[in-house]
Structures are given as structure tokens and as C-alpha cells.
Amino acid sequence: MVDELKIAETKIPPIRNGTVIDHIANGQSLNVLKILGVNESNIDSVISIGMHVKSSKGNGWKDMIKVEDRELHPNEVDKIALIAPDATIAIIRDYYIAEKFKVKLEDHIVGLAKCSNPNCITNRGEPVVPEFDVESRNPPRLRCAYCDRTLTNISDNLL
Ligand SMILES: Nc1ncnc2c1ncn2[C@@H]1O[C@H](COP(=O)(O)OP(=O)(O)OP(=O)(O)O)[C@@H](O)[C@H]1O
Ligand SMILES: [Mg+2]
Ligand SMILES: [Zn+2]
The missing domain is CATH 2.30.30.20 (Aspartate carbamoyltransferase regulatory subunit, C-terminal domain)
Known part of the structure; x- marks a missing residue:
């Protein structure tokens, strides 16, 4: 069976190496980019953003970001939890998920x-x-x- 939600997500190109930040609270992707400190002068790899993507978890909309050739610092992951507490981080190596975890919002x-x-x-x-x-x-x-x-x-x- 064709999974329409997966197709919607695969419109965002795959990456060979890097990080996928998925299940970002709808509308928060630009704030996540700000946490990553992305600006045109400090990055020389591809970043793809999916804004307002239908969530396969059934409950509405989400944002997602794929960053090539970059893994996140723990401090960045902790900040992402403050604005997107359901976000998952997948580390991609040679097109496969090498590691995946959910951000953790401490008390x-x-x-x-x-x-x-x-x-x-x-x-x-x-x-x-x-x-x-x-x-x-x-x-x-x-x-x-x-x-x-x-x-x-x-x-x-x-x-
Ligand atoms: N090579 C890749 N390049 C870019 N994105 C990838 C790659 N491999 C996996 N992803 C993305 O990483 C995320 C996590 O992948 P996974 O296969 O665990 O998804 P899932 O089964 O939909 O899990 P979830 O329940 O977290 O949505 C997804 O958004 C997927 O599209
Ligand atoms: Mg999914
Ligand atoms: Zn105060």
C-alpha cells in the first residue's frame, strides 16, 4: 500500500551523512535553525526544511530539518527540547540511521x-x-x- 505520509516526507531529499530533526512542533523549524546558529556565512553544506508537513503520528502537522555533514552538540539538543519537546534526532551515516533518540526536557x-x-x-x-x-x-x-x-x-x- 502506498503510504501518502511517507511520500510527503520523502519530498525532502535524503542525505548521506548528517542529522535529521523530526517531529518538530509545527512552526518551530526557524527557531531550531536559530539554535543551530545557521547563517549564510558559517555553513557550507545543504540544509532542507520541511514546514507544515503532515505528521504520520496522526495528530496534525509538524516541521522537520535535515542538515548535511553536521552532528548536534548536547547543548543544542537541550535547547531544541525547550521549543520542540517531541523532536527526534536521527544521525545519518552513509544514508542509514546510525543513531536515533528523542530530545529530553528536564524538570x-x-x-x-x-x-x-x-x-x-x-x-x-x-x-x-x-x-x-x-x-x-x-x-x-x-x-x-x-x-x-x-x-x-x-x-x-x-x-
Ligand atoms: N538517509 C536519510 N536522509 C534523510 N532523512 C532520512 C534518512 N534516513 C532516514 N531519514 C529520516 O529520519 C527520520 C527517522 O527515520 P525513521 O526510519 O526512524 O522514521 P519513522 O519510522 O517515520 O520514525 P518516527 O516514528 O520517528 O517518525 C525520518 O524523518 C526519516 O525520513
Ligand atoms: Mg516518521
Ligand atoms: Zn527571573
Whole structure:
């Protein structure tokens, strides 16, 4: 039987070596690219983005990204979890999946984002690393461990 959802995904070209970030929350792919620090002057391999792709898991839409010749740093994976907690990371070697795992959103976040409250102790030039408690997971909502404020826009406040 023809799997129409698989066909939709295969419109995004396969890669020989690199990383597939799949099951990104719908609309978050550009924020994931920002986490990867992609800009035209620092990358010399192909990146393909699927935005608003039908998810084969049945529940609506997702984004996905395929990056050639690049594997992710743990710090990047941790940040992706903050905006796309269902994302899966597949490492592709010679066209096959060599490794695959899901991002993990911890209960307590240290040092990945800054507080959006300008008066917070973490924003006053003191040597205090920002910390957050995860209040809800999907979509993620973070509360500052110092001033209690809910982080309004996570992707704009990533460090
Ligand atoms: N060589 C490749 N180049 C590009 N993308 C690939 C390659 N091999 C696999 N992928 C992609 O990597 C992701 C994970 O592959 P997998 O075969 O585990 O998919 P799946 O069975 O649909 O799993 P899931 O339940 O995570 O959707 C998919 O999005 C798939 O399209
Ligand atoms: Mg799939
Ligand atoms: Zn704060």
C-alpha cells in the first residue's frame, strides 16, 4: 500500500551523512535553525526544511530539518527540547540511521535561557546562572527559579 505520509516526507531529499530533526512542533523549524546558529556565512553544506508537513503520528502537522555533514552538540539538543519537546534526532551515516533518540526536557533547566524580567537578579550583572522550573511540557512553559516569572517567549531568550 502506498503510504501518502511517507511520500510527503520523502519530498525532502535524503542525505548521506548528517542529522535529521523530526517531529518538530509545527512552526518551530526557524527557531531550531536559530539554535543551530545557521547563517549564510558559517555553513557550507545543504540544509532542507520541511514546514507544515503532515505528521504520520496522526495528530496534525509538524516541521522537520535535515542538515548535511553536521552532528548536534548536547547543548543544542537541550535547547531544541525547550521549543520542540517531541523532536527526534536521527544521525545519518552513509544514508542509514546510525543513531536515533528523542530530545529530553528536564524538570529543571540551568543556563540554557535567560529570564525575561529585566529586574531579575540573573539580569543585573551578578554572577548568577539563570535557572527555571518546567511548569508544563507541551508546549513547554518555564518559570524562573529566582523571580518566579513565566518566560514569555522561550526562543527569543535562549542563550
Ligand atoms: N538517509 C536519510 N536522509 C534523510 N532523512 C532520512 C534518512 N534516513 C532516514 N531519514 C529520516 O529520519 C527520520 C527517522 O527515520 P525513521 O526510519 O526512524 O522514521 P519513522 O519510522 O517515520 O520514525 P518516527 O516514528 O520517528 O517518525 C525520518 O524523518 C526519516 O525520513
Ligand atoms: Mg516518521
Ligand atoms: Zn527571573
